[in-house]
Amino acid sequence: MHETAVAQSVLDTIIEQADKLNAKPVRAIISCGQFNALNDEVMQFAFQAAAEGTVCHAMELIIKHIPLQAKCINCDRLFEFDIYAPGCPECKSEHFAFQADAPLLLEEIEFENPNDKGGL
Amino acid sequence: MKVNLNTRILSKNEQAAEQNRTFLAEHKLACLNLISSPGSGKTTILARTITDLKGKFRIGVIEGDIKTDYDAQRIRAAGAAAIQIETEGACHLSAPQVNWALNKLPVNDLDLVFIENVGNLVCPSAFDLGEGGRVVVLSIPEGDDKPAKYPGTFANADVILINKIDLIQYLKFNLDRVLSDIAVLNSKARIIQISAATGQGMQTWYDWLLEQQKPR
Numbered sequence: 503m504h505e506t507a508v509a510q511s512v513l514d515t516i517i518e519q520a521d522k523l524n525a526k527p528v529r530a531i532i533s534c535g536q537f538n539a540l541n542d543e544v545m546q547f548a549f550q551a552a553a554e555g556t557v558c559h560a561m562e563l564i565i566k567h568i569p570l571q572a573k574c575i576n577c578d579r580l581f582e583f584d585i586y587a588p589g590c591p592e593c594k595s596e597h598f599a600f601q602a603d604a605p606l607l608l609e610e611i612e613f614e615n616p617n618d619k620g621g622l
Numbered sequence: 623m624k625v626n627l628n629t630r631i632l633s634k635n636e637q638a639a640e641q642n643r644t645f646l647a648e649h650k651l652a653c654l655n656l657i658s659s660p661g662s663g664k665t666t667i668l669a670r671t672i673t674d675l676k677g678k679f680r681i682g683v684i685e686g687d688i689k690t691d692y693d694a695q696r697i698r699a700a701g702a703a704a705i706q707i708e709t710e711g712a713c714h715l716s717a718p719q720v721n722w723a724l725n726k727l728p729v730n731d732l733d734l735v736f737i738e739n740v741g742n743l744v745c746p747s748a749f750d751l752g753e754g755g756r757v758v759v760l761s762i763p764e765g766d767d768k769p770a771k772y773p774g775t776f777a778n779a780d781v782i783l784i785n786k787i788d789l790i791q792y793l794k795f796n797l798d799r800v801l802s803d804i805a806v807l808n809s810k811a812r813i814i815q816i817s818a819a820t821g822q823g824m825q826t827w828y829d830w831l832l833e834q835q836k837p838r
Contacts, residue, residue: 503713504745511631519625532631537774538748585773588806596806600777606631606748613623 505540509548512608513558520557525613527558533566535604536583540565568604575599635749638717642752645724650836652734655751657775658759659768660741663785665693667759667818667827668736669700675828676701679835682732684723686715686740693738703728714745717752733835743772755780755834758811762786766796769803777807781814781830788817 516527534540542565549563569582574590575597581590589596630636646653656664665685672681683704685693694706705723707715720737727735737753739746758779760768763786769776776782782804790797804813812830816823 504748507712507714507716508631508748511634515627515629515631519627523623523625525623537777539774585770599809603774603777608627608629608631610627611625613625615623 503544503548505545505548506552508540508606509545509552512549512563513552513556515608516558516561516611517556519611520613523613527561527611528614529562529564529612531564531566531609533568533604533607533609535568535606536570537603538606539567540606566609570603571601572598573601632749635717638721639750639752642717642721642724643754645721645729646735646752646754649729649732650838651729651732652755652834652836653737653753654734654755654757654834655737655739655746655753656757656759657739657743657746657779658741658761659743659764662741662759662761662764663818664738664741664759665696667783667785667816668738669696670818670821670824671828671831672697672700672702674824675831679832680731680733682727682729682735684715684720684727684735684737686719686738688712688740703732709740713740713742714749715739715751716749720751734831743768743775747772747775747778757781757783759783759785760800762789762793762795766799769800769807773807776804776811779808779811781812781827782808783827784813784815785818787815787822788820 512532516530520527545565546563553559571580572583573580574593574595576595577590577593579590579592590598658664668683681702683697683702685704685706686709687693688709688711691706694704697704705726707719707723737751756779758775814823814826816827
């Protein structure tokens with residue numbers, strides 16, 4: 503449930519940006535690696551619960567999972583690590599080194615166009 | 623209208639972790655973050671380590687639990703300073719909490735600070751506390767599938783203590799599987815088999831610990 507801490511942190515940044523731009527956020531994209539991987543369902547729930555009563559209420563959260571890359575020590579090939587088949591897909595060697603896992607990032611926030619405001 | 627940010631979500635925690643690192647360096651303190659499931663024996667390992675290294679290594683402990691100060695009491699009974707953080711529901715410690723606790727410890731009289739994280743093999747791994755190293759504890763009764771199930775935690779360990787090794791004769795636990803799963807995730811971690819109850823392997827752990835001492 504570290505998702506609650508992550509959700510609160512994402513929310514704080516979005517609210518800060520929304521205040522600065524005086525615009526309503528409608529969508530945000532976050533990304534994570536494999537070792538800090540977020541559970542989508544828990545993350546969505548935590549985010550929606552924290553967003554309740556704020557300018558982020560009912561906005562959409564998109565979660566991207568970035569695969570973990572590994573490099574084969576035998577043949578130098580870069581491949582996506584799969585814990586169920588941990589080895590180089592090329593030479594089948596089990597000697598490889600992990601590349602850096604992707605950090606938790608808030609990539610992008612989409613705001614309602616100012617013209618859309620009260621347009622309906 | 624789209625705004626591209628690409629900001630690190632846990633940047634506030636990372637900034638506090640950086641402050642902790644500076645604080646520890648200024649006070650020439652080694653600092654280890656202990657991560658494991660509940661009941662793996664973290665507090666027992668610490669209490670025995672404090673008792674056995676008395677006079678050689680001055681240890682302070684930051685205890686993280688959801689509720690109670692039971693662990694801090696056990697550490698104090700073993701003869702070390704302890705500060706308890708009650709997270710009131712949070713499943714991991716964060717760097718600002720550790721910052722608060724570091725300021726309460728008698729740091730000028732210490733060589734090493736242990737941070738005993740909240741018992742949990744998932745969440746603590748995502749939070750840098752500013753520590754110099756990570757110690758992950760896996761105990762025999764938990765089963766031999768844990769490194770494969772919680773890869774992030776084992777991949778980021780500097781030392782892995784396999785505790786309650788004295789129970790291996792009574793339980794179905796494939797040690798070779800654990801060692802080969804860890805080798806896939808983390809070829810650099812030092813693996814030490816111990817029993818904090820019987821003392822088996824503890825000297826190897828102490829030897830490793832004493833190497834972490836910062837020159838004064």
